[in-house]
Amino acid sequence: MSTTGFDADLVALVDDFFGSESDAAAVEAAERTGFPAATWAGADEIGLPRVGLPESLGGAGGSLLDAVAVLVGSGRHAVPLPMLESWLAGWVLSVAGRSLDGTVRSFTAGTARDSLEIVDGRAHGTLHRLGWGRSASQVVALLPSGVVVLEVDGAQVRERTDLAGMPCDDLTFSGGDVALVDVPRQSVLARAALGRAAQLAGATEAAFELTHGYVGQREQFGRPIGRFQAVAQHVVLLAQAATTSMHVVERAALALSVHDAAFEAAAAKLVASENATIAIAAAHQAHGAIGMTQEYRLQQFTRRLMAWRAELGSGAALAAVLGRTAAHADSLAHLITDPAPALLDIDGAPAA
Amino acid sequence: MRLAPTTLTDDELALQADVRRYLDERLPPGSYPLGLGMTGERDPEFSRDLGARGWLGMALPTEYGGGGRTAVERLVVVEELLARGAPLGHHWIADRQSGPNIAANGTEQQKKEFLPGIARGELSFAIGMSEPEAGSDLAAVRTRAVPDGDGWRINGRKIWTSGAADSTHILTLVRTSDDRHRGLTQFIVDRDTPGLTVSPIPFIDGTRHFCELQFDDVRLPDDRRLGEVGAGWSQNTGELALERGGVDRWMSLMAYLVHWAHHAGPAAEHDLGTITAKLWAFRGLSLSVARMVDQGLSPSVEAALVKEMATRFEQECLAIVVRHLGRTPELDSDDPYEALLARAVLTAPSWTIRGGTNEILRTVIMKGLAGK
Ligand SMILES: Cc1cc2nc3c(=O)[nH]c(=O)nc-3n(C[C@H](O)[C@H](O)[C@H](O)COP(=O)(O)OP(=O)(O)OC[C@H]3O[C@@H](n4cnc5c(N)ncnc54)[C@H](O)[C@@H]3O)c2cc1C
Numbered sequence: 018m019s020t021t022g023f024d025a026d027l028v029a030l031v032d033d034f035f036g037s038e039s040d041a042a043a044v045e046a047a048e049r050t051g052f053p054a055a056t057w058a059g060a061d062e063i064g065l066p067r068v069g070l071p072e073s074l075g076g077a078g079g080s081l082l083d084a085v086a087v088l089v090g091s092g093r094h095a096v097p098l099p100m101l102e103s104w105l106a107g108w109v110l111s112v113a114g115r116s117l118d119g120t121v122r123s124f125t126a127g128t129a130r131d132s133l134e135i136v137d138g139r140a141h142g143t144l145h146r147l148g149w150g151r152s153a154s155q156v157v158a159l160l161p162s163g164v165v166v167l168e169v170d171g172a173q174v175r176e177r178t179d180l181a182g183m184p185c186d187d188l189t190f191s192g193g194d195v196a197l198v199d200v201p202r203q204s205v206l207a208r209a210a211l212g213r214a215a216q217l218a219g220a221t222e223a224a225f226e227l228t229h230g231y232v233g234q235r236e237q238f239g240r241p242i243g244r245f246q247a248v249a250q251h252v253v254l255l256a257q258a259a260t261t262s263m264h265v266v267e268r269a270a271l272a273l274s275v276h277d278a279a280f281e282a283a284a285a286k287l288v289a290s291e292n293a294t295i296a297i298a299a300a301h302q303a304h305g306a307i308g309m310t311q312e313y314r315l316q317q318f319t320r321r322l323m324a325w326r327a328e329l330g331s332g333a334a335l336a337a338v339l340g341r342t343a344a345h346a347d348s349l350a351h352l353i354t355d356p357a358p359a360l361l362d363i364d365g366a367p368a369a
Numbered sequence: 370m371r372l373a374p375t376t377l378t379d380d381e382l383a384l385q386a387d388v389r390r391y392l393d394e395r396l397p398p399g400s401y402p403l404g405l406g407m408t409g410e411r412d413p414e415f416s417r418d419l420g421a422r423g424w425l426g427m428a429l430p431t432e433y434g435g436g437g438r439t440a441v442e443r444l445v446v447v448e449e450l451l452a453r454g455a456p457l458g459h460h461w462i463a464d465r466q467s468g469p470n471i472a473a474n475g476t477e478q479q480k481k482e483f484l485p486g487i488a489r490g491e492l493s494f495a496i497g498m499s500e501p502e503a504g505s506d507l508a509a510v511r512t513r514a515v516p517d518g519d520g521w522r523i524n525g526r527k528i529w530t531s532g533a534a535d536s537t538h539i540l541t542l543v544r545t546s547d548d549r550h551r552g553l554t555q556f557i558v559d560r561d562t563p564g565l566t567v568s569p570i571p572f573i574d575g576t577r578h579f580c581e582l583q584f585d586d587v588r589l590p591d592d593r594r595l596g597e598v599g600a601g602w603s604q605n606t607g608e609l610a611l612e613r614g615g616v617d618r619w620m621s622l623m624a625y626l627v628h629w630a631h632h633a634g635p636a637a638e639h640d641l642g643t644i645t646a647k648l649w650a651f652r653g654l655s656l657s658v659a660r661m662v663d664q665g666l667s668p669s670v671e672a673a674l675v676k677e678m679a680t681r682f683e684q685e686c687l688a689i690v691v692r693h694l695g696r697t698p699e700l701d702s703d704d705p706y707e708a709l710l711a712r713a714v715l716t717a718p719s720w721t722i723r724g725g726t727n728e729i730l731r732t733v734i735m736k737g738l739a740g741k
Contacts, residue, residue, distance in 0.1 A: 022373050229738060246728070249735040256738055257678045260370050260671075264657065265650050268374035284646035291643070333639065340642030349630040350452035350623060353649040354385070356376060 022267050023086040027068075027079070031090035034063065039094040041314045047097030048182040052121075052152040057098055061119040066103040075117035076107065084108075085215045085270040089263070092219025095317040097183060099123065099149035101212045106157035109164055109205060113198035123153035123169075126209055126329055127160060133190065135160075135197075140167050140190040150186035151176055159202055168194040180324035181317070203362075207279045210286035210330035211269050217289040217325050218262035224300040224318045225255035232303055242303075251303040258292035258299075265289060272357070280360040283339055286330040293322040338362055370738065372657040372671060381445055388449045391422065396453055403454040403709045405716065406621035408578070411535055412456035416490030419446075425464050426488030429472050434485030440662040444655065448616045454624030454709065458532065458578075463487045465615065466608045467494035467540045471557075474596035474604050483538075483557070495533040497541030497558070497582055498605065500526060505729045508550055508602065512543045512584060521556070521594065523564075523587040531723075533567050533580035536560055541582075542601050553601035557593050564588065574700075574715040606669070612724050614658040614672030619651040619679035621720055622686050622713055628706045629690055637693045644686055651679050670737030677730040680721045687717050 038056050047053045060066055069084025070076025084104055091100040099121055106122035125131075125147050132142035144150075144158055144167075151174050156167040172188045179185040229252050232243030242248045269285035272278035297319045301308045308315040326332070342361045346352040377385065395418065402410045419425050427443045429435020436442070443464075450457050468487040471479055486492040503509040512525025523543060533539055539558045546552035558565060564587035569577035596604050626644065633641050654675045661668040691698065691714060698711040721727045 243735075246732070250731055252738065253674075253677065253731045253734045256370060256734065257674055260372055260674060261650055261654065261678070264372045264374060264653055268653050271374055271376070281649075284649045287643065287646040288650045291647075332643070335646070336639040336642035338642065339645045340638035340640070343630045343641050343645040344633065344638065346630070348452075349627045349645065349648070350448070351389075353645065353652050354448065356382065358649075 022082070022271070023089070024083060027083055027086050028090065030063075031065065031087055032093070034060065034065065035090050035094035035096050039096045039098075041317065044095050044097050044317050045311075051176075051184055052149060053097060057121070058119075060098060060100075066098070066100060066119075067107060067117055069104065070107045070111050070117060074111050074115070076111060081274045082267075082270045085211065085266065088212050088215035089219040089222075089266065092216035092221075092321065093223045095181075095220065095223070095321055099153070101209075101216060102148045102153075104212060105205065105209055106155065106166075108208060109157045109198060109200050110166065112200045112204075113166075115166075115198075120154040121149060121152045123147040123150045123156045124209070125156065125158045126206060127158060131160075133158065133160065135162070135165070135195055138195065139192045140165075140195040141192060143187055143189045145187045146177075146179075146185050147188055148179070149184045150174060150188050151184055156188065159205060162197075164198050164200045164202060164205060166196045166198055170194075181320040183324075203279055204277065206330070207273060207277070207282040210335070211266065211273060211282040213325050213329040214262070214269070214282070214286040214289040215266045217286075217293050217322060218259070218266045220318045220321045220325070221255070221262050221289070221292055221296045222259040224296050224315065224322070225252075225259040227315055227318070228252060228255055228300045228303050235305075248303055251299040254299040255296055255303075258296040262289040262292045276357045278357070280339075280342065280358040283330060283335045283360055287332060287335040287339065290326040290330075290332050290335075293326040297322050370671065370674065372654050372675075373660075374653055375657055375660045377441070377445070377656075381441060384442055385445050385449070388424065388446050392449055392453060392455070396455055399705075401456050403624050403705050404456060404458070405454065405709065405713055406451050406623060407457070407461055407617040408531075408621075408716070409450075409454060409458050409461070410456035411458035411493075411532070413459045413490070413493075415456050416460040416493075418490070419460070420488055420490030425460055425490050426468050426484065429468055429484050429488055430480075433472070433480045434488040435468075435472070436488070440659040441656065444616055444659045448620065448652075451617060451620040452623045452627055459493050459535075460487075460490045462496060462532065462536075463492055463494040463538075465617075466496070466612050467538070470540065470555075470604060470608050471595065473607065474555075474600070476592070478592060479557070479595065492538060493532070493536040495530050495536040495539045495580070496608075497527040497530050497533070497539045499529045501528050505726055507542070507605070508553070510542055510544055510553060512541070514543045514545050514554065514556065514589070517588060520588060520590040523556070523558075523584045523589065525584050527582040527584075528570075530567075530580045530582050532578050533560070533582060534569050534577070539565075539582065540595065542605050545598050545601075548599070550602040551599045553605070554598050555595040555601040555604055556589055557595055558587065558589065562587055562589070572716070573719075574712050607667070609669070609725065613676040613730075614655065614662070614668065616652065616655045618676045618724075619648070619655070619683055621683050621717075622690070625690065625706055625709050625713065626686065629693075633690075633693060640689045640693065644689065647682055651675070651682065654679075670734060673725075673730045673733040673737070676724065677727050677734065680727065683720050684717050687713050 064077030067077040072078040102124040105124040128145045175187040265285040269281035272281040424446045427436035427438040431437035514521040514523045545554040564585045566583040570579040572579045700711040702708045
């Protein structure tokens with residue numbers, strides 16, 4: 018039996034650091050200026066973007082569970098830094114035996130619009146929606162042909178933002194350096210899905226806490242609105258969403274620490290995404306108009322939930338592969354109780 | 370509120386394999402009437418067979434015939450039964466809550482008298498809590514026990530007592546003084562005690578498990594009192610934690626879903642995938658609650674949080690599978706799975722009522738959140 022979970026000291030450290038460095042004002046400022054270089058430097062100094070990556074290659078050490086705990090924290094505090102991208106890119110590089118440093122890296126699992134081709138060992142074409150692409154020195158991309166590392170130097174950047182107002186740029190390469198690395202797509206996709214789910218769980222918990230506090234203070238009809246059952250119901254939905262998302266993320270992280278847990282990662286992401294949708298509606302409804310303003314913090318969490326829920330494992334793609342897996346399993350009841358359930362194909366490619 | 374993930378130990382996995390092997394043989398498909406989770410058919414012989422294998426009263430102390438095992442081990446057994454729609458009706462309530470309640474609050478004599486029979490699958494309990502005027506507001510119970518010589522005399526009426534007509538005993542909550550909460554006491558009543566009339570109330574699907582109890586000067590010796598006079602409310606609350614946190618709260622439709630997964634076809638792939646992910650999540654949450662129970666915690670708010678969400682999920686699943694069927698399932702269908710689905714359609718509204726309504730659970734959760 019293992020009932021171990023996230024390391025409490027690490028969680029406290031992450032909450033401390035992000036709590037002070039990524040408060041409402043800092044997140045708002047990052048939205049205006051793009052990339053908070055000083056905050057990044059501070060996070061890098063204590064190793065946060067490299068947690069869970071081997072020390073021998075310049076990582077900060079620690080386990081996969083630790084890396085996921087950092088990502089949960091980045092969601093809880095709406096951190097305006099490429100935490101997920103750095104971890105994913107760093108993990109790919111470390112598996113390929115490359116050393117890491119504190120530079121910014123971006124990551125993409127690929128979009129249908131991408132036109133990147135590799136001709137004579139050089140990259141040509143465009144990759145879309147690269148988180149913090151403008152500040153990155155390297156990009157790790159999952160192409161249909163394999164996993165590649167691209168040097169950003171010389172690429173043309175079209176600056177764009179995601180729903181949360183964070184940099185999410187299109188990069189056009191015309192002959193840049195590119196290297197194919199021998200890392201299984203499946204393993205990267207599982208980590209990408211789990212990492213995004215971890216951030217969703219963190220932001221969902223933050224939306225719950227903010228809302229729970231708000232309904233205890235805001236008064237209408239002479240009493241706190243949380244005393245009305247109809248309002249309390251929103252809080253209950255948020256608590257359920259936060260508890261469940263956190264549970265599935267921690268569980269999938271434990272599983273991925275001991276086996277190739279593509280099933281658990283996919284299921285966790287699907288559940289966390291569905292819970293994000295529930296949480297967005299409940300949190301806003303309980304807040305009324307104030308929650309719809311930029312000056313109140315709720316939007317820093319809900320816009321991230323909106324941006325992240327369909328990324329790195331959309332509900333449709335994950336449901337399709339999980340559904341195929343269930344249809345082919347000897348028993349659905351055995352599948353959901355299996356200590357190491359096998360997923361047919363997280364990639365969404367049709368099963369052979 | 371956090372529910373920490375946990376995995377099964379090798380011993381627990383071995384138990385799971387044992388149970389599967391046994392049930393594959395004991396309950397081959399088609400050999401038994403399919404049930405909707407915890408409302409599975411009554412089959413005393415099947416219950417005795419499970420008892421003989423040590424799979425009833427698992428968490429009861431060994432000196433009273435129990436297994437001396439854990440809540441997690443019970444979960445491992447129970448989820449296999451529920452997934453098959455097994456005929457567990459005879460022993461279900463006694464195994465889930467009456468046994469543990471008697472083990473926790475009974476006298477030495479009561480433990481000796483009841484627990485071995487529960488662990489053997491011989492005794493069958495019903496829960497006599499609700500009354501016509503005391504539903505969600507259970508503390509409004511009026512059925513009254515007054516001292517009578519060495520024992521008690523009970524008058525009043527209980528209602529919605531599932532399975533009372535076929536059970537051997539009823540564990541009931543009655544008023545012994547006017548103090549709203551501290552004036553309540555639990556009693557164990559033999560089903561055939563003189564003065565007790567049990568009348569079935571036809572249920573929405575035509576079955577007759579729902580009952581009404583009339584107590585007319587029912588005389589009970591004092592050794593049928595469970596726990597202290599006035600301790601009934603807190604014992605009852607402890608029982609509710611056992612009643613609410615389990616896998617049974619999201620497995621009513623499981624036998625159908627297991628079948629559907631193989632027959633749904635490509636058009637249902639997305640819905641099957643979403644249901645699969647959520648089943649996997651709920652399994653983890655229930656396992657986590659059971660582990661907390663084994664650690665000596667009383668996760669009653671956690672159990673309420675899971676039950677409220679799980680019962681809504683069961684109802685959503687039903688809506689989805691019926692939509693995919695594309696027509697009204699037929700109650701008298703030759704296909705036992707379609708007939709099961711038809712019964713699910715009729716009875717599903719009760720899933721968010723029985724064991725405490727979702728509205729009441731939300732109040733429990735909200736109060737619990739204030740303390741976290
Ligand atoms: C299938 C089934 C099996 C059952 N088996 C048993 C059994 O074996 N033994 C037993 O003792 N009981 C049993 N019950 C009874 C069950 O516990 C009660 O139905 C339940 O507690 C609700 O009580 P009620 O039916 O009187 O509804 P009411 O309490 O009258 O509630 C009606 C509606 O009002 C809502 N409501 C009531 N009070 C509040 C409030 N304060 N805030 C918000 N909403 C409120 C309820 O949520 C519900 O929606 C069973 C019920 C069902 C459906």
